[in-house]
Amino acid sequence: MKKILMIICGAIIFLNSCKKAVNDTVPGGNTLLLAYPAGTNYNTLSSGLNYFDNGLMNLDKDTILVSANIARPLSKDLVVTIATDQTAFTNYNNNTANHTKYTLMPQTYYSIVNNTATITAGQTAVVFKIAINASQFDISQTGYMLPVTITNAAGQSINNNMKTVYLHIEKDPFPPYPRNNWLVTGFSSQEAVGEGPNNGHVIQVIDNDPSTFWHSQWMNPPLSATTPPHWFSFDMAAQNVIHGVMFLTTQGRSDHRPKDVNISVSNDGGAWTTAANITLESVATWQKIPITPTQAVRYLKVTINTTYDSQAYTNLAEFKAY
Incomplete structure (x- = not known):
C-alpha cells in the first residue's frame, strides 16, 4: 500500500510539474501583449520589433483592428489602455540597423477610436479600433509609422517585448504624377x-x-x-x-x-x-x-x-x- 501511495504521489507531482511547464511557456508568465491583426489567441508572433513586417498596412481599409491578449483568463475584469508611442518611433529611426526611416504618422491621418477597453473576466482578449483617414495620405515622398503600445493594464504584467505594434506604410514606389501642368x-x-x-x-x-x-x-x-x-x-x-x-x-x-x-x-x-x-x-x-x-x-x-x-x-x- 505504501508503494502504491508513493506512485500516486509521484504521478501527482509529475502532472503538476507538467502543468507548470506549460504555464511557463508564456513569456513572463500571464502577461499582456498587443497584436496586429487582432486575434483571440495569445500569439507572440503578432507583435514587437522582431515581427515588424506584420505591421505593414495599406490604404484599402479605413479601420485597423488591434487586440490586447492575455495567455490565460483572469477572475476579474482587466482595463487596458493603449496610445501612440513616440519613444518607440524615435528608437526605431535612431537604430542604424533599420535601413528604412519613417515619418511619424500625422494625427490628422488616424484616430484611436477607443484607447481604453476591458478584457472581461473569463476572456483573454479585447479589440481596439484605429480609424484611418486614407484620403489624407500622401506616400509619394515618405513612408509613415504609427507605433501603438499598451500603456496601462491596472497592475497586470505587460510583455515589454510584445506590447507594441509597429503599424507602417511604405513609400509609394510609383507616386502619382504632378498635375499642376495638366x-x-x-x-x-x-x-x-x-x-x-x-x-x-x-x-x-x-x-x-x-x-x-x-x-x-x-x-x-x-x-x-x-x-x-x-x-x-x-x-x-x-x-x-x-x-x-x-x-x-x-x-x-x-x-x-x-x-x-x-x-x-x-x-x-x-x-x-x-x-x-x-x-x-x-x-x-x-x-x-x-x-x-x-x-x-x-x-x-x-x-x-x-x-x-x-x-x-x-x-x-x-x-x-x-
Whole structure:
C-alpha cells in the first residue's frame, strides 16, 4: 500500500510539474501583449520589433483592428489602455540597423477610436479600433509609422517585448504624377452653375482638393449629358509611363458614384486606345488601380459607363495617374 501511495504521489507531482511547464511557456508568465491583426489567441508572433513586417498596412481599409491578449483568463475584469508611442518611433529611426526611416504618422491621418477597453473576466482578449483617414495620405515622398503600445493594464504584467505594434506604410514606389501642368482637353459635360462656383467643373478632379468635385451637367442639360457614357480627357504636358490610375469619389455623398470605367491613352490627343476597363468600388477612400502593360503616353481619357445607382448623372472628386 505504501508503494502504491508513493506512485500516486509521484504521478501527482509529475502532472503538476507538467502543468507548470506549460504555464511557463508564456513569456513572463500571464502577461499582456498587443497584436496586429487582432486575434483571440495569445500569439507572440503578432507583435514587437522582431515581427515588424506584420505591421505593414495599406490604404484599402479605413479601420485597423488591434487586440490586447492575455495567455490565460483572469477572475476579474482587466482595463487596458493603449496610445501612440513616440519613444518607440524615435528608437526605431535612431537604430542604424533599420535601413528604412519613417515619418511619424500625422494625427490628422488616424484616430484611436477607443484607447481604453476591458478584457472581461473569463476572456483573454479585447479589440481596439484605429480609424484611418486614407484620403489624407500622401506616400509619394515618405513612408509613415504609427507605433501603438499598451500603456496601462491596472497592475497586470505587460510583455515589454510584445506590447507594441509597429503599424507602417511604405513609400509609394510609383507616386502619382504632378498635375499642376495638366490641361483639360475635352469632356462630355460639366455642371458649371448648379454646384456653385467651386464645384461641378472637370478641372476640380485635378485641383488636389478632395473637398471639390466634378459633376456631369444636370441643370438644363443637352441630351448628350443626360445618360452615360460621361467622359473627360487631359493633356499631361509630357509623356509619362502609366503604371495605373487613382480615383477618389465625391466626399460627403454617395449618390451617382462611378462604377464601370474605361481608361484610354493617346500620344496625339486624337487617336485613342484602351488601356484598361475597370470596376470601381462604391467607397469614399482612394482607389488605386494598376494598369498593365505600362505605356508611355501624353494624353489620358476617362469614360464612365455606369454608376452604382444606375442614374443618368455622375460625379468625382479626384483623378490621378501614376
